[in-house]
Amino acid sequence: MPKKTLNFEASMEELDSIVEQMESDQLPLEELINHYERGAKLLEECESALSVAKKRLETIKKGGTKGSVAPTQQKANSTPSSSDDDEIRLF
Numbered sequence: 001m002p003k004k005t006l007n008f009e010a011s012m013e014e015l016d017s018i019v020e021q022m023e024s025d026q027l028p029l030e031e032l033i034n035h036y037e038r039g040a041k042l043l044e045e046c047e048s049a050l051s052v053a054k055k056r057l058e059t060i061k062k063g064g065t066k067g068s069v070a071p072t073q074q075k076a077n078s079t080p081s082s083s084d085d086d087e088i089r090l091f
Helices: 008-023 029-061 071-077 082-088
Strands: none
Touching (some): 008 029
8 A cells, every 4th residue: 555645854863764764775775775765756746846836936926825826827828819820830
């Protein structure tokens, strides 16, 4: 059964614990590999959480609210109109 996703703080605590265990030079090779694999997953989760937090802060800084899309993102995500279509054609 896969481990559930932890919150940022819990992930960081577990990652710190894994690093300490790996630095102790007391683990067998297979356990070191398992710890490294788990640590890589935790690091990815933490980086993802930080990225989401950064985007939220940027939205707030620009005067947006939670769940809103910045105007530049709205245009990028919208379907081009027929007048925009002429500029986009490659063939």
